[in-house]
Amino acid sequence: MSPKSAPNSADSLLHHRAYLAFWCARTASSFGFQMLSVAVGWQIYAITGRAFDLGLIGLVQFFPSVLLALPAGHLADQFDRRRIVLIGQIVEWLAIVMLATMTLLHAINEAGVLLLIFAVSTAKAFESPSLQSMVPALVPTTLLPRAMAVNASAMQAAMIMGPALGGLLYVAGPGVVYAAAAALYLVSTVMVSQLRYEQAPPKREPATLKTLFAGVHFIRERKDVLGVISMDLFAVLLGGATALLPIFAKDILHTGPWGLGLLRAAPAFGALLMSLWLARHSMERNVGKIMFASVAGFGVATLVFALSKVLWLSLLALFALGAFDMVSMVIRGSLVQLDTPDAMRGRVSAVNAIFINTSNQLGEFESGMVAAWLGAVGSAVVGGIGTLAVVGLWVLLFPTLRRRQRLHMASSSA
Template identity: 50%
Template sequence: MSDAAPDVVPSARALLRERDYLLFWGSRWTGGLAAQIQSVAIGWQIYELARRTMSVAEAAFVVGMVGLVSFIPVFLLTLPAGETVDRYDRRRILLLCYAWELVTVGILVWATATGTASVTMLLCVAAAFGAARAFMGPTGTALGPMLVPRELLPRAIAWNSLAWQTASILGPALGGLLLARSTTLAYSTALCLYATAAVFIFLLRKNTQPVVNPGSRLALVKEGLVYVWKQKIVLGAISLDLFAVLLGGATALLPVFARDVLHVGEEGFGLLRSGPAIGATLVALALAANPIRSKAGLFMFFGVAVFGAATIVFGLSKSLWLSVTALAVLGGADMLSVYVRQTLVQLVTPDNMRGRVAAVSSVFIGASNELGEFESGVVARFLGPVGAAVFGGVGALFVTALWAKLFPALRKADRLE
């Protein structure tokens, strides 16, 4: 773009005229709220069950196992899912994902109400949800850009993140309150919210069938992998997120910190879980109102570095409010880097490849989140929860410095256009 080109950012009001986008946004919010309540309930319940027979370190390892079993189906299914998303109606795929989640959370309601829930059963359900997420992630990422004009895409991405983050504030806090009353009530609430999200997607009117590229399934999957490899900015952005969050995923140990480090119980646990989303929502609101216009790469590296530093502070904190503050800073920094990554990836990727590229990105993100939980559980087994958090924060800072050297094009990325 020449320097003389006008610097026009479409108003946020333009999104309010996009009916299908508003339904999609509502689905992301209600589905995100359900996922947060469910995640809080599973994490707390599995830790409670494990502590009946295990030490703190051993039970922390079991909590970390939730991440591993959730990631295995993501790793195995996401690339084929991406090809499926680029071949079939994306609205229908998303509806099937919600149907599967309704079945699995229904199992949690029944097992908890009847007292038959066990660590093994909860791990199996976590794996089943991982299978749904393998398809839901690429589908949602590829569907969103079909519902808005291209010039609204950067702002829509910010609002998409805002939907998730506001749900992530309310979800853990609400989950903690529901858990204090009944674990069955928490799961039942998630069930109703997933059903609402499915209704929103059912009401979409726009054509969500992608233009299908010719070629075999294997060839199309390979094409997506080659595209990501050649686009060094995309590769650098999603791999930076992978390794930084993989090492800095100490927030997976929040049940351990809530019960045996800070001693704040279920409601304190919900507050801790809300901490990252509070910071992320504030940053998402700022980005939705004022999208980044220059020095995008530097903003991303800054966000990851602050993420690592805040993780260290959280690990060393002995105060609930300092811990929540550190988590809020951590969440805001992560939101900044995620916004840059998602915008870069979606702007440079053609629509008929968005499913496959989103699938590759989902594998990286799934590895960072779920394997990050497992890594934190393993390190906590040997260093304790505090040592695991500090180790992860230092690792995230190291990755930030290394990636800034390995991917100069990402560091120098300027305008998100």
């Protein structure tokens, strides 16, 4: 059954069951990955005692996510997506099992940890476009925005609780954390292997520059998709004030590590609560205006945080920042998936992932560079004003996005 057709009660129930299995699998692997990230950082620093090596962890994760995105998107549109996800999760599980085994046997070193994390990151790079492209086939079209919100709530919960759980288990040693993460990945792998997923037979095409960059061409031709992705890119690029939280906590708000922990958690809690609300409420009208308003709200929240001198106001601003960001993320994710034909979803998702990963990394770099010139407050103020300027400019450049009423458009007009 096409997800765009009106489902009868039996088909709808099957769709919900399939999505529930998918959601449980993603939740388990997300918790496992967050726990893994905490343990790897602690273990690497315990082995070497060098801050530089902590940067290497980010490096071995960043390069595969960007360099392999386009080939991974091509594969997602050429082969069975469920099988690609399953192979990726099996590779990740094997790498984590090796980490656990070598750690428990005291046979691990820095190079071994980095090599295995590189293997996990490479598998995730191939898995990601297929994973994102599966959702529209698991739920009816009208429920896709809610499904995206439920997905986001699981990711936010994993980001909040996963590191804390990993830190608690680390008391018993990194091997225990890796073993727990491997168990969660095993649960995810089993659920994906049993997932009922129907995909139209893909039209096989050889991997050429044209097919690899087909997602880029598609986004350029679809003004609404280009507008929503590029606006998010520049908003995140300019509004990366959270990278400066240690400076704000110590020098401006005059709080200690506990205050820094609250500041780091506030955006995630705002995003989590907003995702839970969006999972229960549909956005039926004025989605374009809501998108622009949420990004503008993100900019205003950044400005309030930049100028705040008291902890409670800074926490409130970061909470609002996370909530506004979640609204724009759900709209962007749903709109991109619904405006993209199934045969192109893997490649478009890959390009979208490049935008997101690049903006997150470069946004932190931009905030640090501007802070070196203007100070932390100046950097955050520039970011907030820049975000508002982007919203104003994009209102003029993408009028159809501003006037857009619904996330899903009829095929004749999409």
